[in-house]
Every structure is written in C-alpha cells, then in structure tokens.
Amino acid sequence: MKITLKPVGDVADGTVEKLSDRVGSVFHCPVETRAGFGDSTEAYDPQRRQYDSSKLLTSLGKAEREERVVGITDVDLYVPRLHFVFGEADIGSGTAIVSLCRLRQEYCGLDPDEALLLERAAKEIVHELGHTFGLEHCPNGNCVMHFSNSLADTDVKEVHFCDKCRPKIVF
Numbered sequence: 126m127k128i129t130l131k132p133v134g135d136v137a138d139g140t141v142e143k144l145s146d147r148v149g150s151v152f153h154c155p156v157e158t159r160a161g162f163g164d165s166t167e168a169y170d171p172q173r174r175q176y177d178s179s180k181l182l183t184s185l186g187k188a189e190r191e192e193r194v195v196g197i198t199d200v201d202l203y204v205p206r207l208h209f210v211f212g213e214a215d216i217g218s219g220t221a222i223v224s225l226c227r228l229r230q231e232y233c234g235l236d237p238d239e240a241l242l243l244e245r246a247a248k249e250i251v252h253e254l255g256h257t258f259g260l261e262h263c264p265n266g267n268c269v270m271h272f273s274n275s276l277a278d279t280d281v282k283e284v285h286f287c288d289k290c291r292p293k294i295v296f
C-alpha cells in the first residue's frame with residue numbers, strides 16, 4: 126500500500142511534504158507527494174465563493190491498485206447540503222480531498238500557528254483515508270474517525286484510530 130498526496134491549487138511550499146511524514150507514521154506505509162493540478166476554476170461557485178468538493182475530488186482521477194490519493198487544497202470546500210466540509214472521500218476511486226482553509230487559526234481571526242495547522246490537517250487527512258479504507262464515523266470523540274463538525278471536534282480527536290476502528294482497516 127502507498128499513499129500519494131497531491132496539492133490542488135496553490136498550497137504553501139513544504140506543507141504537503143510535512144504532512145506526508147505525519148500521515149506515514151500513522152499508516153506505516155510509504156507516502157509520496159506528486160504534482161497535482163493548479164486550475165480549480167471549474168469547481169468554483171461564485172455565489173457561495175467556495176469550491177465544489179466533489180468536482181475537485183473527481184478531477185483527482187482514480188488511485189492505482191494498492192494506492193490511495195489525497196488532494197490537499199487551501200480553498201474552501203462545500204457540498205450542496207452543507208455550509209462547508211473539511212474534506213471528502215470516495216471509496217470507489219480510492220481518492221479523498223482535504224481543505225486547509227478552515228483549519229487555519231487565521232480563519233477565526235487568530236494568529237497563524239503552523240504546528241497546529243499541520244496537526245489538524247494530518248487528522249483530517251487520516252480521517253478521509255480511513256473512509257477510503259472502508260471505515261465509517263466512530264462515536265469515540267478521541268478517535269480520528271469521529272466526525273468533526275467544528276475545529277473543537279478536530280482538536281479533541283487524536284491522529285490515530287481507536288482500538289475498535291484500527292482492526293477494521295482493509296488495505
């Protein structure tokens with residue numbers, strides 16, 4: 126199994142590489158970073174001033190056998206029924222997308238905190254990867270598969286799978 130992280134649109138230099146280390150230490154498998162694509166305009170909704178998460182997810186294509194692909198973006202993502210999403214996964218194609226936008230302290234008017242941003246992003250990436258491995262949401266608030274409605278939920282949960290979820294991961 127290998128995991129590939131791809132920037133989608135402009136993502137600060139080094140961010141994806143730093144995330145790959147964190148994600149690799151959870152799954153104990155190689156994590157590569159590959160060039161993504163720069164143009165997300167087709168997924169932009171000018172009324173919402175957000176990007177259609179599912180469209181960006183589809184444009185990542187399909188992961189290879191024994192591979193999972195996660196797009197990392199800095200734009201704000203939505204799905205039609207929700208105000209926003211931190212990320213989305215598609216089990217069929219083995220792909221997922223995660224947005225850094227609302228994980229930033231700046232989004233709430235606070236001072237930037239890169240370490241906190243990376244910690245939150247790693248949790249959301251591991252969460253979406255968990256979905257691509259067949260896991261559903263977990264009632265345990267400390268488990269990475271717990272659904273994050275807000276940043277507070279993300280900050281409470283750990284980057285790891287709980288004892289009930291971990292054995293369910295099907296590589």
Ligand SMILES: [Zn+2]
Nearest residue numbers: 252256262272
């Ligand atoms: Zn989820």
Ligand SMILES: [Zn+2]
Nearest residue numbers: 263268287290
């Ligand atoms: Zn769990």
